[in-house]
Every structure is written in C-alpha cells, then in structure tokens.
Amino acid sequence: MAKHTVVTMPGDGIGNQVLPESLRILKALGFDAEYVHGDIGWEFWRSEGNALPDRTIDLLSKHKLGLFGAITSKPNKEAQAELDPKLRGKGYVYYSPIVTMRQKFDLDICMRPCIGFPGNPLNYIRKKVDGSFEEPQINTTVFRQNTEGMYAGVEWTNPPDNVRAALATHPKFKAFAGTPGADLAVSMRIITRPAARRIVTAAFEFARRKKFKGVTICEKPNVVRETSGMMEETAKDVQKNYPDIQLWSTNIDAQLMWLNKNPEDYNVIVASNLFGDILSDAFAGLVGGLGFAASGNIGDHVAVFEPTHGSAPKYAELNPPIVNPIAMILSAAMMVEHVGETEKSERIKKAVAAVVKEGKVRTYDMMRFTGGPKAISQGAASTTQMTDAILAKLK
Ligand code: NAI
Numbered sequence: 052m053a054k055h056t057v058v059t060m061p062g063d064g065i066g067n068q069v070l071p072e073s074l075r076i077l078k079a080l081g082f083d084a085e086y087v088h089g090d091i092g093w094e095f096w097r098s099e100g101n102a103l104p105d106r107t108i109d110l111l112s113k114h115k116l117g118l119f120g121a122i123t124s125k126p127n128k129e130a131q132a133e134l135d136p137k138l139r140g141k142g143y144v145y146y147s148p149i150v151t152m153r154q155k156f157d158l159d160i161c162m163r164p165c166i167g168f169p170g171n172p173l174n175y176i177r178k179k180v181d182g183s184f185e186e187p188q189i190n191t192t193v194f195r196q197n198t199e200g201m202y203a204g205v206e207w208t209n210p211p212d213n214v215r216a217a218l219a220t221h222p223k224f225k226a227f228a229g230t231p232g233a234d235l236a237v238s239m240r241i242i243t244r245p246a247a248r249r250i251v252t253a254a255f256e257f258a259r260r261k262k263f264k265g266v267t268i269c270e271k272p273n274v275v276r277e278t279s280g281m282m283e284e285t286a287k288d289v290q291k292n293y294p295d296i297q298l299w300s301t302n303i304d305a306q307l308m309w310l311n312k313n314p315e316d317y318n319v320i321v322a323s324n325l326f327g328d329i330l331s332d333a334f335a336g337l338v339g340g341l342g343f344a345a346s347g348n349i350g351d352h353v354a355v356f357e358p359t360h361g362s363a364p365k366y367a368e369l370n371p372p373i374v375n376p377i378a379m380i381l382s383a384a385m386m387v388e389h390v391g392e393t394e395k396s397e398r399i400k401k402a403v404a405a406v407v408k409e410g411k412v413r414t415y416d417m418m419r420f421t422g423g424p425k426a427i428s429q430g431a432a433s434t435t436q437m438t439d440a441i442l443a444k445l446k
Pocket residue numbers: 120121122123124125149341342357358359360361362363364365373374375376378416422
C-alpha cells in the first residue's frame with residue numbers, strides 16, 4: 052500500500068490541463084502515493100445541482116489530502132439557466148466548491164508562497180537612484196486566515212429589523228440610522244481569537260522552520276480597532292512563545308504602498324481573510340503572477356493544495372494547451388512538503404528554478420504574449436513541454 056492517498060480534483064477548464072502535469076512530476080519524483088479521482092466543478096452543478104458532490108467530501112474525509120485544479124463559477128442567474136431542466140425550480144443554489152471545502156473541513160490556514168525564481172522575465176525590477184535597475188530576491192509567504200473575517204458571509208442588504216435594532220445600540224450607527232433599508236448594505240467582519248491564534252501560530256511555526264528572523268502582522272488596528280486589534284493583540288501574545296522570532300506590524304494600506312520599495316524585506320506575512328487575499332495577490336504579481344502562484348488550504352485534518360488561478364475557459368480547449376503548469380506543480384510541491392517530505396519538495400522547486408533560470412522553455416505568459424493558439428507558433432512552450440523540461444531537470 053502506498054504511504055499517501057491523494058484525492059485529485061481537476062475540476063473545470065485548464066484545471067484538467069494542469070493537474071495531470073503535476074501528477075507526472077509526482078510520479079517521476081517517486082512520491083509514494085496512490086491517486087483517486089474526485090468529482091468537482093461546473094459539470095456536477097449542472098447535472099446534480101451540487102458542484103462538490105458528497106462522494107468527493109467523503110473521499111477527502113477519508114484520505115485527508117487533496118490536489119485541486121480550478122473551478123468555474125458563474126453568477127446565480129447563469130447558474131440557474133445552466134442547471135439540468137429536471138432540477139430547475141427545486142431550490143438548488145450554487146455554492147463555490149472551494150469555499151464549501153474550506154468551511155466543511157475548516158481549512159482555516161491559507162498559505163501562499165510568493166517566491167521569485169531568478170531568470171523569470173516576469174519578476175519585479177526596481178529602478179535605482181542612478182538610473183540602473185535591480186531585481187530584489189523576493190521570498191514572501193503570506194498566511195491568510197481562510198474562513199472568517201470579511202468573508203465570513205454574514206451580510207445583508209436591507210438588514211432585518213432585529214439586526215437594525217442591534218446595530219442601533221452602537222453609538223456610531225447614529226450616522227446611518229436614517230438610511231432606508233434598501234439603501235443599506237452591511238457586511239460583518241468577524242474575527243475569533245482561536246482562529247486568529249491558529250493563523251498567527253502557523254506563520255511563526257513556518258518562520259522558525261525556515262529560519263526567518265521575523266513575522267509581519269499586516270492589519271489596520273488604528274482604525275478597525277476591534278477585529279484588526281484582536282489580530283494584532285493575538286500576534287503579540289503568540290510571539291511570546293517564539294523569542295527567537297521578531298514580530299513586526301504594518302498597516303495594509305502602507306504595506307501595499309511599500310510593495311515596490313522593499314518587498315524583499317517581508318518573508319512571512321500574516322493577515323485576516325480579505326487583507327491576506329489582497330496581499331497574496333499583490334506579492335504574487337511581483338514574482339510572475341497566476342502562472343506561478345501556488346497555495347495550500349490547511350486544516351487540522353484535511354489539506355487541499357491548488358494553484359491560485361481559475362479555470363481560464365478561453366484557453367481550456369486549445370490543443371496543444373498553452374497555460375503554465377508551474378503554479379499547479381508548485382502546489383503539488385507544497386503538498387509534498389506538507390506531508391513531511393521536504394527533500395522531495397525541494398527537488399521539485401529546484402527543477403522548476405533550473406528551467407526558469409535557463410530560460411529556454413517558457414510558456415506564453417512568461418514571454419508576455421497574448422494567450423491564444425498563435426502563442427505556440429510565436430515560440431512559446433506548450434503546457435506539456437514546460438512539464439517535460441521540469442521532468443528533465445528532476446532526473
Ligand atoms: P483565471 O485565473 O481563470 O484566468 C485569468 C487569466 O489569467 C487567464 O485568462 C489567463 O490569461 C491567465 N492565467 C490563468 N491561469 C494561467 C496559467 N496557469 N498560465 C498562464 N496564464 C494563466 O480567472 P478568471 O478569468 O477571472 O476566471 C475564470 C473562471 O475561473 C471563473 O469562472 C472564475 O469564477 C473561476 N476562478 C476559479 C478559481 C479557483 O478555482 N480557485 C480562482 C479564480 C477564478
């Protein structure tokens with residue numbers, strides 16, 4: 052029996068192109084695993100009214116490790132229109148399967164490494180005072196609280212009377228008291244101390260493992276006093292258990308302004324859900340964008356790894372496929388590290404680094420081409436060719 056069983060969920064669109072590429076890498080690596088397919092995505096919404104069927108949930112509960120490609124989500128009206136006519140009008144509601152997965156398994160830790168590979172033409176460069184350019188070596192991992200905060204989902208347009216009455220007990224609500232319900236939208240930002248503690252602890256543990264000097268908590272406690280305040284207070288408290296690691300604090304707005312000043316100074320950043328989402332995209336943009344952005348959704352029992360990109364429907368039917376498999380392959384590398392096989396994970400990352408550095412094989416995004424069937428004749432590598440190149444470096 053293999054040591055691990057991985058539930059593979061290619062999902063929609065280019066998820067079906069990139070996920071098999073990551074399996075080629077894992078197999079060549081000798082990662083001791085079996086793979087079982089999990090149904091997920093738009094097709095299952097249309098035919099079953101559920102984009103994440105229970106049988107897939109069961110597989111994840113059983114095997115605890117998932118590799119996920121991407122899904123397609125559409126606005127509610129379109130979702131209803133595409134539902135199998137037999138299921139229409141029966142109260143089916145589309146829920147994003149990845150959000151459901153995060154909630155069902157409490158995958159509250161989202162980890163997003165944004166690490167620049169030398170030689171990547173998409174890397175951020177900075178102009179120096181003398182007019183010359185430099186390329187800072189960015190190595191940032193963002194820890195984003197994945198289940199609460201601004202995305203807790205507790206929100207209303209036209210809040211019911213009892214909610215309005217509760218809000219009216221807050222002195223600051225006076226300014227809004229005269230606003231008619233239909234003109235009033237409220238989203239609750241909810242932070243719980245245990246979840247704050249878990250995400251901050253994950254960041255400190257990572258910093259210790261990777262021998263980084265500090266962790267940055269990025270919030271806005273001077274304005275969003277209660278929720279950002281609790282995040283920061285928790286970070287200060289957790290830091291006491293890590294005397295070898297410093298805690299730095301930045302505000303989300305200033306942090307983004309500093310993005311092009313000194314991004315190389317931030318190795319580990321931790322934030323609540325919305326801020327973490329913004330930060331991780333912002334940092335990913337400095338190191339190659341969607342073709343390179345990997346992520347892990349990690350809970351106590353289950354962990355699911357996925358590229359940050361979506362299903363890119365406009366490229367899904369191209370043959371040969373043109374999209375960059377690196378984000379998916381790096382997500383697989385994160386999974387390998389998560390189960391403790393650090394050396395194997397490093398081998399994947401080194402092979403990717405070697406291909407990027409050599410610069411001979413580049414997918415269309417790395418050449419700044421417009422995507423499309425022409426990309427290949429213009430000299431871009433196909434998805435498969437990129438994987439082939441990485442495989443060759445693995446040997
Ligand atoms: P997207 O990430 O699918 O694509 C945006 C653009 O980024 C693409 O057109 C392409 O130019 C580029 N891109 C994406 N992946 C790439 C790769 N591996 N290599 C090279 N270039 C790449 O986002 P979009 O177009 O906003 O959404 C398409 C669908 O995906 C929607 O239905 C959306 O809901 C869904 N989505 C799903 C996500 C997930 O599964 N976690 C995340 C984001 C969007």
